[in-house]
Amino acid sequence: MRLDAPERPETREADAPRRSRWRTVVLVSVPLAAFALLLATSLGRDPRALPSELVGEPAPVFALPNLEGGGTVDMADLRGRVVVVNFWASWCQECRDEHPALDAAWDRYRERGVVVVGVLFEDTVEDGLAFADELATDWPLVDDPGSRTAIAYGVFGVPETFVISPDGIVTAKRVGPVDYTWLTTEIEDALRTPEAA
Amino acid sequence: MSGRVRLWLLLGAAVAVVVLAVTLASGRGSDGGTLDDRVQDVASGLRCPVCQNLSVADSPSALAREMRSEIASRLDAGDTPEEVRGFFVERYGEWVLLAPTREGLNLLPWLVPVAGLLLGVGVWAMLVRRRWPPETEAPTSAERRRIQAELDALEEPG
Numbered sequence: 001m002r003l004d005a006p007e008r009p010e011t012r013e014a015d016a017p018r019r020s021r022w023r024t025v026v027l028v029s030v031p032l033a034a035f036a037l038l039l040a041t042s043l044g045r046d047p048r049a050l051p052s053e054l055v056g057e058p059a060p061v062f063a064l065p066n067l068e069g070g071g072t073v074d075m076a077d078l079r080g081r082v083v084v085v086n087f088w089a090s091w092c093q094e095c096r097d098e099h100p101a102l103d104a105a106w107d108r109y110r111e112r113g114v115v116v117v118g119v120l121f122e123d124t125v126e127d128g129l130a131f132a133d134e135l136a137t138d139w140p141l142v143d144d145p146g147s148r149t150a151i152a153y154g155v156f157g158v159p160e161t162f163v164i165s166p167d168g169i170v171t172a173k174r175v176g177p178v179d180y181t182w183l184t185t186e187i188e189d190a191l192r193t194p195e196a197a
Numbered sequence: 198m199s200g201r202v203r204l205w206l207l208l209g210a211a212v213a214v215v216v217l218a219v220t221l222a223s224g225r226g227s228d229g230g231t232l233d234d235r236v237q238d239v240a241s242g243l244r245c246p247v248c249q250n251l252s253v254a255d256s257p258s259a260l261a262r263e264m265r266s267e268i269a270s271r272l273d274a275g276d277t278p279e280e281v282r283g284f285f286v287e288r289y290g291e292w293v294l295l296a297p298t299r300e301g302l303n304l305l306p307w308l309v310p311v312a313g314l315l316l317g318v319g320v321w322a323m324l325v326r327r328r329w330p331p332e333t334e335a336p337t338s339a340e341r342r343r344i345q346a347e348l349d350a351l352e353e354p355g
């Protein structure tokens with residue numbers, strides 16, 4: 001009697017489990033390695049770090065009413081000068097903390113044409129004026145109805161400070177309270193740009 | 198119905214459910230409609246800057262309210278939703294978008310689930326095939342020789 005069934009190629013019995021073990025190792029280790037790589041590259045980043053858009057871009061122009069009433073501060077009039085735009089509020093402790101630094105920078109640079117403009121953020125005019133009186137603020141303060149200027153500057157919260165060069169470009173941005181060293185460094189830098197006369 | 202056929206039917210049904218869900222989901226949230234709807238549409242894709250994990254549409258904060266009115270006035274002035282989003286991205290960065298733009302490395306969140314699904318189906322199909330091998334298997338040549346030898350032994354009068 002002849003056997004006439006089709007033939008199946010021979011495999012080594014031991015191959016099958018070894019191959020599946022390798023497959024398991026690859027299936028587990030590749031995603032694990034990818035995940036480890038992701039953690040290694042991302043864990044060092046500060047999740048609360050905010051992007052610095054606008055630096056190097058033209059500063060959004062604004063014309064805002066003086067907090068004390070009467071007149072406006074118009075960015076167009078400040079062309080050719082270094083402008084420090086500071087967003088603040090009376091309810092903000094860090095704005096209180098940074099006040100002496102702003103005050104010192106304002107005193108030191110006002111003769112050289114540098115202007116500090118305080119833009120009130122999410123606050124009432126009365127509370128803002130009371131805060132300014134208490135701290136004897138003497139740089140221009142403006143109200144920002146509807147926060148349109150804050151939105152135009154991409155403000156996340158207060159305090160936030162922008163340094164604008166004489167040609168109207170944002171040269172520096174600080175989220176959180178400024179210190180005197182940062183202000184003087186950035187103002188000096190902005191004063192060195194070509195259009196500063 | 199054999200177990201295998203049933204499993205393939207099950208797989209087909211699962212794929213149909215996914216396709217249906219994706220189709221239904223993509224049909225929602227298209228623009229058009231009233232100004233309020235369009236504002237809502239843009240605002241729900243923007244992250245509120247003064248909140249933790251809230252969209253501009255959902256946040257009760259004053260800044261979010263003012264951002265909604267900014268969106269409204271821009272849409273009203275004839276800006277497209279894309280241009281309005283661009284306005285906020287220029288100021289707040291990509292950070293402000295609740296869903297990243299679909300380009301470059303940002304595509305990963307969209308591609309990885311699909312790749313995972315395909316991989317899962319592949320592994321599943323592999324397991325099914327291993328668990329339910331073809332019912333009849335041809336003998337290997339070694340088996341063949343043994344069977345032939347045994348047949349021969351049967352035929353020889355012992």
